[in-house]
Structures are given as C-alpha cells and as structure tokens.
Amino acid sequence: xxxxxxxxxxxxxxxxxxxxxxxxxxxxxxxxxxxxxxxxxxxxxxxxxxxxxxxxxxxxxxxxxxxxxxxxxxxxxxxxxxxxxxxxxxxxxxxxxxxxxxxxxxxxxxxxxxxxxxxxxxxxxxxxxxxxxxxxxxxxxxxxxxxxxxxxxxxxxxxxxxxxxxxxxxxxxxxxxxxxxxxxxxxxxxxxxxxxxxxxxxxxxxxxxxxxxxxxxxxxxxxxxxxxxxxxxxxxxxxxxxxxxxxxxxxxxxxxxxxxxxxxxxxxxxxxxxxxxxxxxxxxxxxxxxxxxxxxxxxxxxxxxxxxxxxxxxxxxxxxxxxxxxxxxxxx
Amino acid sequence: xxxxxxxxxxxxxxxxxxxxxxxxxxxxxxxxxxxxxxxxxxxxxxxxxxxxxxxxxxxxxxxxxxxxxxxxxxxxxxxxxxxxxxxxxxxxxxxxxxxxxxxxxxxxxxxxxxxxxxxxxxxxxxxxxxxxxxxxxxxxxxxxxxxxxxxxxxxxxxxxxxxxxxxxxxxxxxxxxxxxxxxxxxxxxxxxxxxxxxxxxxxxxxxxxxxxxxxxxxxxxxxxxxxxxxxxxxxxxxxxxxxxxxxxxxxxxxxxxxxxxxxxxxxxxxxxxxxxxxxxxxxxxxxxxxxxxxxxxxxxxxxxxxxxxxxxxxxxxxxxxxxxxxxxxxxx
Numbered sequence: 001x002x003x004x005x006x007x008x009x010x011x012x013x014x015x016x017x018x019x020x021x022x023x024x025x026x027x028x029x030x031x032x033x034x035x036x037x038x039x040x041x042x043x044x045x046x047x048x049x050x051x052x053x054x055x056x057x058x059x060x061x062x063x064x065x066x067x068x069x070x071x072x073x074x075x076x077x078x079x080x081x082x083x084x085x086x087x088x089x090x091x092x093x094x095x096x097x098x099x100x101x102x103x104x105x106x107x108x109x110x111x112x113x114x115x116x117x118x119x120x121x122x123x124x125x126x127x128x129x130x131x132x133x134x135x136x137x138x139x140x141x142x143x144x145x146x147x148x149x150x151x152x153x154x155x156x157x158x159x160x161x162x163x164x165x166x167x168x169x170x171x172x173x174x175x176x177x178x179x180x181x182x183x184x185x186x187x188x189x190x191x192x193x194x195x196x197x198x199x200x201x202x203x204x205x206x207x208x209x210x211x212x213x214x215x216x217x218x219x220x221x222x223x224x225x226x227x228x229x230x231x232x233x234x235x236x237x238x239x240x241x242x243x244x245x246x247x248x249x250x251x252x253x254x255x256x257x258x259x260x261x262x263x264x265x266x267x268x269x270x271x272x273x274x275x276x277x278x279x280x281x282x283x284x285x286x287x288x289x290x291x292x293x294x295x296x297x298x299x300x301x302x303x304x305x306x307x308x309x310x311x312x313x314x315x316x317x318x319x320x321x322x323x324x325x326x327x328x329x330x331x332x
Numbered sequence: 333x334x335x336x337x338x339x340x341x342x343x344x345x346x347x348x349x350x351x352x353x354x355x356x357x358x359x360x361x362x363x364x365x366x367x368x369x370x371x372x373x374x375x376x377x378x379x380x381x382x383x384x385x386x387x388x389x390x391x392x393x394x395x396x397x398x399x400x401x402x403x404x405x406x407x408x409x410x411x412x413x414x415x416x417x418x419x420x421x422x423x424x425x426x427x428x429x430x431x432x433x434x435x436x437x438x439x440x441x442x443x444x445x446x447x448x449x450x451x452x453x454x455x456x457x458x459x460x461x462x463x464x465x466x467x468x469x470x471x472x473x474x475x476x477x478x479x480x481x482x483x484x485x486x487x488x489x490x491x492x493x494x495x496x497x498x499x500x501x502x503x504x505x506x507x508x509x510x511x512x513x514x515x516x517x518x519x520x521x522x523x524x525x526x527x528x529x530x531x532x533x534x535x536x537x538x539x540x541x542x543x544x545x546x547x548x549x550x551x552x553x554x555x556x557x558x559x560x561x562x563x564x565x566x567x568x569x570x571x572x573x574x575x576x577x578x579x580x581x582x583x584x585x586x587x588x589x590x591x592x593x594x595x596x597x598x599x600x601x602x603x604x605x606x607x608x609x610x611x612x613x614x615x616x617x618x619x620x621x622x623x624x625x626x627x628x629x630x631x632x633x634x635x636x637x638x639x640x641x642x643x644x645x646x647x648x649x650x651x652x653x654x655x656x657x658x659x660x661x662x663x664x
Contacts, residue, residue: 130572130576141510144510144519145519176561178556185476186477186555186557187476187477189557208564209560209562209564209565210568210571212568213568213569213572214572225510225517225518225558226557228541229510229541229558229561230562232510232540233542233566234568236541236544237566237570237573239542240546241570241573241601241605244462245597245601248594248601249594254593255593257590258591258593258594261587261589261590262590265577265581265583265587266580269573269580
C-alpha cells in the first residue's frame, strides 16, 4: 500500500505533515509513505529515516488563496497535483492533502478522474454527534446542484465507506429534509426518497437538521449547497455560543472561579464539537482514494488521516464502490 | 384598526390568548380586538370587559395534528379560518394565530389570498442574533422550491417589514449562500444575486450561515427548504449544546455549585437564543396582515404579537408592500 502525502498543503505544512508521516511510518510498517513536495525543504526535516518513507520532489505549491481551477491547470508541478497524478498512474493507492479544498476537489476531478458511472464525486466529512459516533455527511460542497441520481450514489458510497472504513455493519442512511414524513421536502428530496427505498442500504428515511447531532443516522445525504449551509450553521451556532459563554464566564472574579471548576466539562464539549477530531474527509466517487485533511491539521491529524487511508485500502474501498455503483445505478 | 385573534390556536389556548388580548386592550385603546372562537368557552374567561374587545363565535378548532389543507377546506367554521375570512372581507385588518403553522399558511393562501403580483408568500420569523438585533429570515418553509423571482420578492418584502415595523432605516439584506463572493452558490443564488443588485434595497451580498448569528444582516433571503434546514440546525445545535452543558454541570456537587454561580449568564444566553422571544412571524405576500405567533405562546407573547400587528398597521405595511411589489417586479 502506497500513500502519497501532499507535504506542502495545510496551515502547518510542511513541518507537521512530515512529523505525522514519520510517526505513521513507525506504527505501520506495511505501508509505504511518499512525501510529495520541495525536496530541499523536506530533506532536512527527516529527523528519522524509516525505510518506508520516501520524498517525491514537486517544485511548486498550491496556496490557500489560489483560484482552484486555474491553480490546478497551471501549476502542474504542485505537490497536490503531483500526488493526484501518482494516484491516477497507479504509483500511489491514495493521496492525502490538507491544502486548498477547492483545488483538491479540482485535482480529484481533473487529475485523478471520476470513477466510471459516477457523475459527481462528493466531499464527505464526518460531523460530530452528541453520542460520539459522528455522521458521514455528503455532499458537503463538491457540487452545488445535484440531481436525484447523484444523491442515490452519495447514499451508496457513504454507506460503503462507513461499513468498510468504520466497521459499522448496517449503516443507517438518512436523507436531510424538513420533516420526517416521506412526502416532505423540495422537488429533489421528494424524487430521491422513493429511489432510495429499493437500494441495498439501510435507508432510515428523512431526518431533520435538528436531530442529526443527536446521532439518528450514520450517513446523511444532501446536495452540496444544503449540506454546506447545514455544516456552517452548525459551526456558527457552536462558535457563537462558546464565545458568549466565555463572555458570561469572565464577568467577575467569582464567575471566573466557577468557570474554572467547569472547564474540564466545557473542554470535553468543545472537543466533541470539533470536527477536526473526526479525521479526514474522503472525496468519494473518484478513481482512487483522495482524503482531505483539515487545513489546520497538526502531526496527529496527519497520522490519523494515514490510519484512515490504510483502513480504506485494506478493505479495498474504491474497488468495492466501483462494483456496487456499476451494479446499482445507471451511471447517469 | 381591527385585529382578529384566533383564540383557540396554540398550546395554551384559549386561556393565555384571552389574557394576552385583555392585557393588550388595556394598553392600546386605539385598536379593536376580536377574539375568534367558541363563545361558550371564551365568555367566562373575560375577567374584565374592555369596550375594545369583542368575541366572534367560531364553532370548531383546527388541531395541531390536523392535516393543513384538508382541515382548512373542511372546517370552514374553525376559529383560524373564520379569522382569515374576516381579513379577506375587511372585517379585520389583521389576524394573529398561534395554531397549526401549516394550516395557517394554507388559510393565508386559500382564505386571505395572495397579494396581486406575489406568486409565493413567505413565512418570515425573526432569528435571534448575538448582538440582540435579530434577523428576519424568509422564506423559512412556506414554499420548498423557489424561483429567482420569488427570492427577489422576499428581499423586497422583508426589507419593507424591517423598515416599517422595526424602524430600521436601511435594512441590510443578505442572500444566504455558501461563500461571500458574488459567483458562489447554486444555480438559484447565482441567478438571484445580479437581480438583487439593482433593487431599491440595501443589498449587502452573500452571507454565510456561520455569520448570520453574529448579526451581519437584518434580512436573510433564502428558499424555504434551505431556510428550514438552516433554522433547524441552529435550533438543534443550541439544544444539543445546552443539554450536554446541563449534563456536565450536574456531574458532582462542586460542578453544581459552580453552575449555580453561572446560572444568570446561562439564562441570559438561553433567552438570547430563544426565538419565541422575538415575536410573531409574519406571512408576507398575502392580501392582508397574517401573523404566526409561536405555538407555545403565553399571554405576554400574544400581547407582543398584538403590539407587532398594531405597528405594522400604523405604518400601512400591506399597502406599502403592494405598491412596491407592483412597481418593482413583473409579478411572475
């Protein structure tokens, strides 16, 4: 198993990426790790020399504020693009990047390429839930407008990912909607509902946004626009509440004292809500495994992403999805 | 000014509705309040007899679990339907109901009727923001699928409501989107953006879900499906966080003690997040003023809804909207 890591992508690249890779190399001797990036910068960072880590030189880097499509088209020697090319050409089985999300989605589409039969790949992060299981939500922004067939493929791909990578036997698949009754929703969800029922998945019907955090499904299906609004309102609400709590708790010396007592609980809650804790987001529906690690990934996050990739590869995720998609959808 | 109140709708009806109306009648002698409902039940509840309160008999009631369209069509003598008919026939200038939301939207459409030129009325509640101003969001669920023209009308109507009823001189109108750049979004928002720019409103561009709570606009425009998902994820996140906080704060006697010290702050935060505090939600785009009070309205909430209705009527809201809509949109 060969995993290419975009060494230059992310807020703490390349240092944390290198550290994470070295740590992962030590734990799993059955994988080969390819650090893709500027050799001159990476070489001195190798504090150890595990035999299963290798540097692959890439002369440039896609920056966080680069325009995605332009950057991928022009910077053919960027670490992200080189990693994608290695996946396409079979030199790597997977790529991981903590860089520019838009550029990674573009790299997935233009460099790695779509899986035959899949029209729209989906960005599929884990959203934290109160029961700690988390929910894989897709699509959260790879495609703004989706057709019913796309959502059906999201459901299939998400279900397989949860089963193969997270070991959940019959993942509960829910359709994000405005009510739980079958006929609720907009034109899209009304069309998708009856299409999901005969699929070989454990479809639990419509789920409302307010119940998702309580953990009522393992896979949440929605179009990229709605999914993105959903995720951001979740993040925004949590962020705003924490900032007001902080204000309230620092009003006086005795509220500060009381807050100190409650700090461990607050920290647990904050950690629970932090979706960085939940690993990388796969881009599902590509002709190879592509994982988006969070932009602010530290060494541990990179190591976690490698663990995730390894599990997916061990279970032959991409091949399984390709077979299932081929058998269950028309590919339109 | 004559305001019809559905005396039988809401979790605490008719008692709280009657109390709220009696309180309002005392404060504002320039309005006439019509309590619409079962006379035999309402009559004994009139603890005082202000000259500006009158009971209008309605024999039946639409229940919370009634199927909206069926209920409105069949129960022609329901308090909600009778109130709507009074608005249509000019016997009342406004109606307020805390009953079944779906039935009220149906009453608005089928009984009160659409404003000429408006294809889709919008449910327009206030969403609390951290700065205490709140934001009027529309549509939050009256119509699941919207065309660009509908969103333009939502923007116009919402802006006028904020100006006339809340006294905000140039309300900032934002388009709910996945990014702030003009070309972001799905087909719908990409079409709407350039249509909003020439409108006689203070259009501040796209706003992201995560920034809405920080108060970056006074009017938030979106389609009913996205709006509903947005509102429910906001409610769900806040609800889940509060319930986890409660767990954490009751772990031991010393966390309980600390929590007691922080309780005033937590209560302020909870109140800030409570959208019941922000008054009734107008159904904009109807041929008369229809206000949805929260289902769990107490007497004070009903009194507040009356205050809101009175302000809207004083500023001739419906006529102003009709003129503006007639002048600025084709009505398609």
